Amino acid sequence: MARPLRVDIEGGTYHVMSRGIDRCVIFKCDKDRYHFLDILASAQERFRLQIYAYVLMDNHFHLIVCTPDANLSRALQWIKVSYSMWFNAKYHRVGPLFQGRFRSELVDSTESWLVELSLYVHLNPVRIKALSLDKLRKQAEGAGWVKPSEEEAQRRLDALRGFRWSSYAYYVGIRRKVPEWLNISEILDRVSSRGARAEYLRLAEARVAHGHEERFENQLKNRLAIGSEAFLEQIKSICTATDRDIAGNRELRQRVSWERVISEVEQICGKSWEEQQARGEWGRFLVYWGAQRFAGMTLKEIAGKCGYRDYSAVNMGLRRFIMRSKADSQIQYAMKRLEKVCKVQT
Incomplete structure (x- = not known):
């Protein structure tokens, strides 16, 4: 059908x-x-x-x-x-x-x-x-x-x-x-x-x-x-005479780029992207959160950017980061700062 x-x-x-x-x-x-x-x-x-x-x-x-x-x-x-x-x-x-x-x-x-x-x-x-x-x-x-x-x-x-x-x-x-x-x-x-x-x-x-x-x-x-x-x-x-979906001809626009999110997080945390890969650093999860929220990227796309074969690690880390943010005022402040610089008014 x-x-x-x-x-x-x-x-x-x-x-x-x-x-x-x-x-x-x-x-x-x-x-x-x-x-x-x-x-x-x-x-x-x-x-x-x-x-x-x-x-x-x-x-x-x-x-x-x-x-x-x-x-x-x-x-x-x-x-x-x-x-x-x-x-x-x-x-x-x-x-x-x-x-x-x-x-x-x-x-x-x-x-x-x-x-x-x-x-x-x-x-x-x-x-x-x-x-x-x-x-x-x-x-x-x-x-x-x-x-x-x-x-x-x-x-x-x-x-x-x-x-x-x-x-x-x-x-x-x-x-x-x-x-x-x-x-x-x-x-x-x-x-x-x-x-x-x-x-x-x-x-x-x-x-x-x-x-x-x-x-x-x-x-x-x-x-x-x-x-x-x-x-x-x-x-x-x-419409054309077809029974398949018609998508917009233009690619979906990303509001900010992956690179922009990383750059903003580097300034917020005062550490380079490479330094944020160390164990115990939450800056990389802030990047994941920002990329999903402000760049419209999927977990699979984020995983690909990070060199992961599967996005489950990104998903798990992001969920833990969001849970931690509810009790961590420093993370809450960082998230608000990232939102302020990345959010596009509609």
Whole structure:
């Protein structure tokens, strides 16, 4: 069976969804969800993703992201592998956690398409059987045959307002301190130039009270892109008649080079790269950390630069270094200095 077409373009905006294999639960507790959000924060920095919205359901997640560097496939692979390895180790399981490749659709970032998509993503927590929205009820409400009762609508509103694992609370002001890695202004600015949070709240709650709508949901099914006719024609012109992935023609840009990271660490630690190879020196692990975080290098690439045949030694050393940094103020200071000189503003 041919793999679904994937278009990685610079500055592309995407809806992304990935589900647990056999619809299994991928978030068993709050700690799992916190860890996944930490991975999103790291991915935002490492791959220069712009993360506009998210929702974490029990057995799947949705994201809205923008890719300045045309690297959606690489970024999502890293997110899923990173979380899967952690999840499998925690719960003593083996095998894939996610069901195949992630699903994605390019989204027209003009007009109201992004706002519509964000509402679809944020309303996921109320589209569940426990809130009287099984498959048949969704079809009935979507066709306008039935409307939710006042009690049903209120239960759904309460569920939406109380759901902790989406970006909705930041959009409507329930939570004020927005994480640095989450960009809500890109969509809110399209809602209204004034009182955007209040207007977004009105839009979301009006849809909950009105009942389930299938129109936008149906537009996402088996589609490469969603948007205006002009946008769809533009995407068609980019694609060729092939059933394989289409990657950006430009190589993924590294924000800083391997050599730059080494040079900065040499200045921070006051020792040469050769001196940092000695036993007991943590400077080389600071280089590994910086290369992964600010140069976008994989463990395999770092191992290759160091002359290792296998990246397991790099992985183990890096994990121990990060654990040690939590209790070592000197390492914390060095990491902050490296971040300051290497971090690229997006």
